[in-house]
Amino acid sequence: MIVSFLVLTLLGVGSVLTYQLPNGGKIWALLVAGSNDYSNYRHQADVCHAYQLLHSNGIPDENIIVMMYDDIAYSNENPTPGVIVNYPNGTNVYQGVPKDYTGKAVTPEVFLNVLKGNADAVKNIGTGRVLESGPNDHLFINFVDHGAPGLLAFPDSELYADTLEQTLREVARNKRFAKMVLYVEACESGSMFDDILTDTLNIFVTTAADPLESSYACYFDEYRQTYLGDLFSVSWMEDSEKENLLRESLHHQYEAVRHRVNTSHVEEYGNLDIGALHISDFLGFHMNGLPNAAMPAVPKVQGSVNNRNVQVALLQKKLEASTTPKDRYAIKFEIHKLLKLRHHLESVVKNIALKVVGGDEGLVYPLVSHRQRLTRDIFQCYKSNPYTLGQLFVFVNLCRNQGGNEKSILAAIDGICLAKPMVEGII
Structure with a gap:
């Protein structure tokens, strides 16, 4: 010592x-x-x-x-x-x-x-x-x-x-x-x-x-x-x-x-x-x-x-502190919009997984529910948004499921992301 x-x-x-x-x-x-x-x-x-x-x-x-x-x-x-x-x-x-x-x-x-x-x-x-x-x-x-x-x-x-x-x-x-x-x-x-x-x-x-x-x-x-x-x-x-x-x-x-x-x-x-x-x-x-x-x-x-739920929690705290119906309506709308965007993001990730495994819902469930460590950057779509970080484990599991064949995964990412609007702002 x-x-x-x-x-x-x-x-x-x-x-x-x-x-x-x-x-x-x-x-x-x-x-x-x-x-x-x-x-x-x-x-x-x-x-x-x-x-x-x-x-x-x-x-x-x-x-x-x-x-x-x-x-x-x-x-x-x-x-x-x-x-x-x-x-x-x-x-x-x-x-x-x-x-x-x-x-x-x-x-x-x-x-x-x-x-x-x-x-x-x-x-x-x-x-x-x-x-x-x-x-x-x-x-x-x-x-x-x-x-x-x-x-x-x-x-x-x-x-x-x-x-x-x-x-x-x-x-x-x-x-x-x-x-x-x-x-x-x-x-x-x-x-x-x-x-x-x-x-x-x-x-x-x-x-x-x-x-x-x-x-x-x-x-x-x-x-x-x-x-x-x-x-x-x-x-x-x-x-x-x-x-x-x-x-x-x-x-x-x-x-x-x-x-x-x-x-x-x-x-x-x-x-x-x-x-x-x-x-x-x-x-x-x-x-x-x-x-x-x-x-x-x-x-x-x-x-x-x-930490992944801080943005929602901040809006809920703001709602609790609001004093006018107009403010409460605006904050509720913001919360609704945020949750909708999160659902949209999760849907995009699930659709990518479905595309990779050929639409087999049975295979997708373990991919989106079981976590493994991510070791490389394979998710460009939506990556600028912090909430995306909570979804990256799906891509780790896709890599494992596909035996390291990233070509099909990247093709699915490009195909799904090009057809979807980018999520902007912190969700």
């Missing part, structure tokens, strides 16, 4: 604790919110909160890189411009957050190049900063967004499990870290690592959900009319703010979060021996090395919502 140590520097009457790893190692962090749009407020709120946690724990800003679309703080829908909170009555977590890569720069390619330390590849993009880590350093990677079997979503594209695994191997081979920890918040996030990530790379991963289930949003805010956080994310951060990180291990935090998150199965992957290390080895620690006594009590989570 790596033993960390402290250096105490006296400054006047006060004292500052500086955290160091063995052999001059440093802690580096890469924080990524992969979504945009105010309805996904919680993702950027999670990442901003993560930055504040690391910053208050003594990790210098030059060692923290943040990727987020940055369209939430000053959104027309945000009643508190310039303010983002991550839990009810919380403090502003947006203030001071570095904006290394924003807007269209939030892509899988930029993320992977930052992780690899490939400065040439991100030259003239955002701040151009990358992880300048070495063989004695610890990396903390936090990704928050939507997901699907075998992929993590970015605003305009996706990161696939095989691509991430290859990059992790490359970073390990190039000795760019001693130990790495990834915390991943996304639906089916376990599918990015289950039976994929080897335990020989000195990488420890915790995911919000197993390979087959959704993660959950929480903390609905009546004033802001949105969900402030994701249950897995707020749980590990709130645990970090109340525990002594010099003593609490990664595995202890995993168990604490697993018990609090009762809506999905929080999982751990990779080299589980790293779970015995103290959290301070990756997140730093509060200046006094003890839980922050000034932190408010952890709010009780009520009404957590499947």
Whole structure:
């Protein structure tokens, strides 16, 4: 086990604790919110909160890189411009957050190049900063967004499990870290690592959900009319703010979060021996090395919502808060339209499956009811819509059913999609 140590520097009457790893190692962090749009407020709120946690724990800003679309703080829908909170009555977590890569720069390619330390590849993009880590350093990677079997979503594209695994191997081979920890918040996030990530790379991963289930949003805010956080994310951060990180291990935090998150199965992957290390080895620690006594009590989570159903839930909350018949009618119409579009999308997917199996309804049922992991991009039609992510398992099953023959599947996709109108907007 790596033993960390402290250096105490006296400054006047006060004292500052500086955290160091063995052999001059440093802690580096890469924080990524992969979504945009105010309805996904919680993702950027999670990442901003993560930055504040690391910053208050003594990790210098030059060692923290943040990727987020940055369209939430000053959104027309945000009643508190310039303010983002991550839990009810919380403090502003947006203030001071570095904006290394924003807007269209939030892509899988930029993320992977930052992780690899490939400065040439991100030259003239955002701040151009990358992880300048070495063989004695610890990396903390936090990704928050939507997901699907075998992929993590970015605003305009996706990161696939095989691509991430290859990059992790490359970073390990190039000795760019001693130990790495990834915390991943996304639906089916376990599918990015289950039976994929080897335990020989000195990488420890915790995911919000197993390979087959959704993660959950929480903390609905009546004033802001949105969900402030994701249950897995707020749980590990709130645990970090109340525990002594010099003593609490990664595995202890995993168990604490697993018990609090009762809506999905929080999982751990990779080299589980790293779970015995103290959290301070990756997140730093509060200046006094003890839980922050000034932190408010952890709010009780009520009404957590499947991340795929957030858009419907937001409209239902809006309906409950409406006060005029005209507003209620308009919102009900919007809900009806949204549900109709979802039904339309599900119908398209089922028709593709029917076309592939020659119209045999008996074969289609297991295809649309049994989930497997997706490992490649075979669904272009409607892919720009987040609700589509919940349908991708059907195409995985089609691949398995057809023995890997993608020609018939792609022909069916083209045939059905060309005859159907595209669904626009978030459903």
